[in-house]
Amino acid sequence: MNNLFGNNYESMKPLAVKLRPENLDDFVGQEKLLGSGGILRKLIEKQNISNSIFYGPPGCGKSSIGEVISKTTNSNFETLNATTASLNDLREVVERAKKSIEFYGKRTILFLDEIHRFNKTQQDALLSYCENGTITLIGATTENPYYSLNNALLSRVMIFEFKALTREDIRKILKRGIEKLSLTDVSEEIIECILDISQGDSRVALNYLELYKNSCADLQIDEILEIFKTRQASYHKEEDKYNLISALIKSMRGSDPDSALYWLGRLLAGGEDPRYIARRLVIHASEDVGMANPEAMLIANSAMMASERIGMPEIRIVLAQAVIYIAISTKSNSCYMGINKALEDIENGDLEVVPPTIGHNARGYKYPHDYPGNFIKQKYTSKSRNYYIPGDNKYEKLIKEKLEKLWK
Secondary structure, eight states, rough: OOHHHHHHHHSSSSSHHHHHOSSSGGSSSOOOHHTOOOOOHHHHHOOOOSSSSOOOOSSHHHHHHHHHHHHSSSEEEEEEEEETTOHHHEEEEEEEEEEEEEHHOOOEEEEEHHHHHSSSHHHHHHHHHHHHHOEEEEEEEESSSSHOOHHHHHHHHEEEEOOOOOOOHHHHHHHHHHHHHHHHOOHHHHHHHHHHHTOOHHHHHHHHHHHHIIITTTTTHHHHHHHHHHHHHOOOOOHHHHHHHHHHHHHHHHHHHHHHHHHHHHHHHHOOOOOHHHHHHHHIIIIGGGGGGHHHHHHHHHHHHHHOOOTTHHHHHHHHHHHHHHHSOOOHHHHHHHHHHHHHHHTOOOOOOOOOOTTTTTTSSOGGGGGGGOOOOSSEEESSSOOOOOOSSHHHHHHHHHHHHOOO
C-alpha cells in the first residue's frame, strides 16, 4: 500500500517538480555561479558551503539547487518555508541538528525558502544558531536581501545572486518537459508563445506546457494562443504586483508619461484593484512632486475618491489622468526628505521639551495675527533645525525667498 501511495503521489507531482535537476550537470542556467569554474559549484562539490542567501526572481533555480545540495552533501538536510514556519519549527530543526552533531559528528544544512518572510525576531533566532555552528543556513528569497534582511544576519552570510533564465535556457527546459510528457505535436508557435509568457521563469513555462497537454491538445492553434495570451496579461504573484507598481512609480518619477501609462495598463489588465493603484498615486504625488506642484496631491486624491465610487472600465480614464499629471509635473522630494530627517533625529534621542511659550498653557506666546503681515519672530524649538530644504523649482524658490526674508 505504501508503494501504491508513493506511486500515486509521484504521478500527481507538477511537471516543474518532476523535472528538478538531480545533480549539477542537470542544472540549466546560472553559468556564472554553477557552470564549469563557477564559485558556487566549487563550494558544493567540495562540500564547503557556508551560510548563504540565494537571491533572484521566481523560477530561476534557487530551490532546485537546494535539492541538488541535499543530494550531494554528506550533511543532514532540513527544509522549511518561512511563509508557514514558526519559531517552534525552527527550534525542532535545531534540536535535531544538535543531536546529529553530538551522536554522529554530522552538521545540518537548513534550506529556508522565502526567508524574507521571517520577521526580526525570527531572523535574530536564526542568527544565533548560524553563529554557533549548530546549523548552516541557506536562505532563498525573491526580495533584495539588503532591504529585507537584518544587517546582523547579512553580515554573516554569503549572498549569491541568481539571474532570470534566458530564453534559450527556458527552451532547453521545455524540451525536457516535452520529452517527459511524451508530446510529439507541440508547434514552434506554441513554444514561442510559452517563451514569451514565461519571462525567464521556468516554473511558469512548464506549467503552461502541462496545461497544453492536459487541456489544450485537442484545440486549434489559434484557440490555444488566444487562451495563453489572455492568461499572459494577468498576474497572480505578489512579486509581480510590486514589480509593476514599482515600474509605474519610477516612470512617473522619471517624468515619462508614456511608460507610466503602459505600466498602469499592465496593472489594470492584470486585474489589480484600482483603489490600490489610486492610493499609491496619492503617496507618490506627495513624495516625489510635493511642494513643486501641490495641485498634484489634489489630482491624486480626487482619483482615489473616484476609485471608491467608479469601477472598471471607466476608472481607467481617471487614473490615467492622474498618472499623466504626476508624470509631467515638476518634481521635489523636500517633504519626504524633511520628515525622514526629523524622524531620524528623534530615533537618535533628540527628544526636546516643548518650550513654555508654545505649550498647552503657553506663557509669553506671541499670536502672529496680532502683528503686521501675520508674522512675528519667536522660537518654536530650543535649537535651530533645518529639515525643510526647498527644491530647485520655481514654486519652492519663491517659498525659499519668502522664508529667508521673514527669518533673516
